Amino acid sequence: MSEASVVEAVGKELFIGGKWAPATGGRTFAVDDPSTGEVLCEVADAGPGDGMAALDAAVAAQADWAATAPRERSEILRRAYEVLLARNEDLALLMTLEMGKPLAEARGEVAYAAEFFRWFSEEAVRIDGGYQVAPNGSGRFLVTRQPVGPTLLITPWNFPMAMGGRKIGPAIAAGCTMVIKPAEQTPLSMLALAAILAEAGLPAGVLNVVTTTDPGGVMEPLIRDGRARKLSFTGSTSVGRRLLEQCADKVLRTSMELGGNAPFLVFDDADLDAAIEGAMQAKMRNIGEACTAANRFYVQRGIAAEFSRRLTERMSALAVGRGTEPDVTVGPLIDADAVEKVGELVRDAVERGAKVLTGGATVDGPGHFYQPTVMVDVPRDARMGTEEIFGPVAPISVFDTEDEAVAAANDTEYGLVSYVYTNDLKRALRVSESLEAGMIGLNQGIVSNPAAPFGGVKESGLGREGGRVGIDEFLETKYVAVAL
Template identity: 90%
Template sequence: MARETAQTAGGSVTETSVVEGVDKELFIGGKWVAATGGRTFPVTDPATGQVLCEVADASPADGMAALDAAAAVQASWAATAPRERSEILRRAYELLNARTEELALLMTLEMGKPLPEARGEIAYAAEFFRWFSEEAVRIDGGYQVAPNGQGRFLVTRQPVGVTLLITPWNFPMAMGGRKIGPAIAAGCTMVIKPAEQTPLSMLALAAILAEAGLPAGVLNVVTTTDPGGVMEPLIRDGRARKLSFTGSTAVGRRLLEQCADKVLRTSMELGGNAPFLVFDDADLDAAVEGAMLAKMRNIGEACTAANRFYVQRGVAGEFARRLTERMAALPMGRGTEPGVVVGPLIDAGAVAKVSALVQDAANRGAKVLTGGSTVDGPGHFYRATVLTDVPRDARMATEEIFGPVAPITVFDTEDEAVEAANDTEFGLVSYVFTNDLKRALRVSERLESGMVGLNQGIVSNPAAPFGGVKQSGLGREGGSVGIDEFLEIKYIAVAL
């Protein structure tokens, strides 16, 4: 983002200034270039439906040019000193924090989340750069005497090579940071394709990384309305050696099939269907607060969002009452307005899906305690909603809601709760609220998910491994293992 246009003469951040301050072309080989034929596509504000700007619409040829640029500098970038890579990441961390206000406003305009959440995402994204700046200088190996004493084993870890990164629209800065950070630290070059709904945050991040000293060609950004046409040739080309994708399970499956052709390394952070378990002995104040965090983060448009609430019968009524009271009081509106908590969903299709899931549950006997309807006027809004008596055959029991809807189902026994929680093809995160230590450990171990929030409603942390099991994905991002996804182990046999 160009600093001279990010603020007005008086020093205040404005909507016009942050949009105008972003380069809107493709970022290839360290240069901003137009798409083939000068093609562009609009970026709209989901709160108003108004077009914010036009950005370059890459063709397959543009995608191949980005791959050429990444491949051309892979060897030299891999040979760069770890401390140099670390310092670039550290500078990026500092720049992100220094420009929180304009970056947060930019994200709110293109994605819709309220400004306080957008600020939190900028801080979260920056932390990935700080964390991996520290990991870059700690890539280790091993030295071992052969069992027969006749030789030595050397073990090194080297960059995977050129990587392809695909990020979603719901966390447009954080998901980029979570992938770009370890790739830079490991010594990998990249071609990244952000979601077409929210390309501006990634374009701004690319400019910041260039300013931080990232060499030309290490990071290449292609924005496009033809993700399959642009990315599949890169996957099948053979020069890229890894794909990291965050998005739906359906798309992830197709990408895995394409990666099989060249046997690419893959990291897949896919769909979720998070259960939220509340036992009779739970601290209800903490459980309701955790429910609000787990459900309403990002307006419910998060793979980690609580999707199914299972509450033990003894506290079900009181939990539903308190949750309904909190949800009904949430201010709704454009994310730039003070105090707003419920912003717009990303597009009309998202609203239609949430509406259909709520209607399906109601048709099967669920009761709507609050919300349950769209909002007239411009923008893609759906009211914060609480449902009770949601049957397990309702569609929302198996499908991601991706919206501000909390469906509650009552259970009686621990076994019943665990069985219901695990009755899904997904396994990203689960939430458990109980004050019984034995139950807490017992249930956490039995839940089929890659992460568990125990008496807390947020699990994401750059210093912890993020990822799921079953059809929620492959591999882990973040934590001390996050960089492993971008490194290959090499064994060197030494004869003495």
């Protein structure tokens, strides 16, 4: 399909109760192409009443959906998985147009999103329980697990389809209905996903999609309503804190995948080729706009100069441009504010003594581009040491001892992922156990996998998504005491 065709093929209205409907008053907002600044289309701009209608639909569908056979839920997910793979090219182009990532990465994300549906299609039929003799022999304990109920899902713009799949997959498998609000910058991928799930046989009202430029005004009333029993959110820690406060009012179950500040540790016994390759993956996946992106590079003194030279060589060779163009490996950042934020962090580090080896500047428009950048001698008090960069900037600092490296890595309120490169098995285990993070990339630069539990500690979040435990976030445990 052409660019215009893939955009035209997507529903632009709200998806509520299995039907497409305009927002109250016919309000719409523009979806822009970040590589050109041009408007791709207009989509419905929901208000609080629209959000409540979506919750009404989810509540109305909950009982029947919870009673649906696990195998039927499984087969819906499996059909959706197959459709996603069959339409990978068109869905990838749609994602590139609204988010900016190069087509190759967009294709990978569509496949990644599909894998969540395949994984949870298999988990849907494995929801278990238990039977136990009471310790005194006088009775029996029956344990069952049931859907938590209607859920509220909020997804970010950086992985517009994968984050939807990671939340929708386990909710469907567990028997929960949903109201999902995608990021306003990237609503089209979610709208396309909703249509595919409906095509795969998902009953009306199980998934409801609300697009809006007023997320607080639309979602807070749903959180405080009390009928929704769970919120799953992926986004910034600051927004996550506010949502947790709101959820406390009705004691909602919460899953929070929040900010990151990932350290990337390279010891002098590491395979340098592997470390450079891993650094490129951990830093430049999704243009650096990922919560798992390597945010701080700590390299042992004996190899720091060589590591910096080789990373600079790789980063300076990257092709920057519109993600639809052949050979482009670095697309635009999501908007002008993102470019300004990255620029501020680089300028702050330079003012504090850091040296730019390559990049360090914006790219002339149109579009929101920033040069792939490598910096050395970055002081510990630079802002980029404590703030997510969310862009193509790799700041390098030097360390001497293992203890020094671990202390620097843990010197943050975040704890999503850490990366470690070493060929010393004992060191690998010591450091992995010492790092305060929910995930460790040991001699590899990508940790995300639908079959593995994804999540962080400290202010990087609560709960886990994916893996065998991912469905647990959408299930309640019920204990039945039986007297004999």
